[in-house]
Amino acid sequence: MTSKKTQLLCASLCLVALSLTSWRTPSEKAQTPRKETRTTAGQQSSQIQSGEHLLLADRLEIKSRLLKEKQRRTADLKASKEKEDLEAPAAEIYGEDSWGSHVNPFAGMAVDIPDRQDIDLQEFVMPIGTRQVTSNYGYRHSFGRMHYGVDLKLSTGDTIRAAFSGKVRIRSYEGRGYGNYIVIRHPNGLETVYGHMSRAIAREGTVVKAGDPIGLGGSTGRSTGPHLHFEARFMGIPLDPTDLFDFVAGVPRFDVFAFVKGAYQTPRSFAVARAVAKPKKSGEANEEQFKTHRIKKGETMSTIARHYGVSVSKLCRTNGISSKQKLSIGRTLRIPS
Incomplete structure (x- = not known):
């Protein structure tokens, strides 16, 4: 057999073998295992853990978003409530017909005083930088009249600040009394009075925050020298400011001051409220200073x-x-x- 014939025979045999290998019956194909990509137990565990971490991360992110949204809504509601309280301070106590031009908003009116009112004092800011009381609250025998506030030493031109946030109810002048003065009503139920100023800065009907400048110190009206006449009133009733505030330390005496109806005395026909100061969450009067x-x-x-x-x-x-x-x-x- 020649070399050429030998080569042709070999090629034919190769083609027959290849054809036999590729041709299989359906049953043979079914019996032949398919090639699969298998993962180890460790790889499967890793994939499961990775999926769980992704789910946990998604849940935490959703929870964080919900918490932030809740905090935002709470802050918005709080800000809205504070704005409402400042626009109509203590409206639930004073009512709608108490925005008059007198220091006592109920002058000449019959009014129902609450039996008890808790007054939050924590926001208090000293109205002036100096902390010296030159005249106390009480009856003045030399003048034959009541002094319904305290006098605080200052120099003409010193800045006077709002003791609490609130709304300016009165900005006026009284030649035989307060001189240039301002009355501010606060959401906690108090009204504060600032008298004898050389100039009033805050305008009537404007909202002020605790510590905002409202005027400059002076000696206008019935005054013998520069000082700030400072009053604290509840529904027109004057309270002794030293029962509420420690002016030397520049802080409130209590977080909460309890006004109790009916605690009055009448020195020489002048009715004076004597509210009872009580510590926060206490049901008994605390007379200790x-x-x-x-x-x-x-x-x-x-x-x-x-x-x-x-x-x-x-x-x-x-x-x-x-x-x-x-x-x-x-x-x-x-x-x-």
């Missing part, structure tokens, strides 16, 4: 207690709080003797 401390940034119950030489437990009991409670900057604490 406490030192007060306004919390500053970085302070703890331990540092405050150490500063005043009292125990942390006694300081906590006096204020009705826990030693582990987070302190709010600006809150007033009562310091036990």
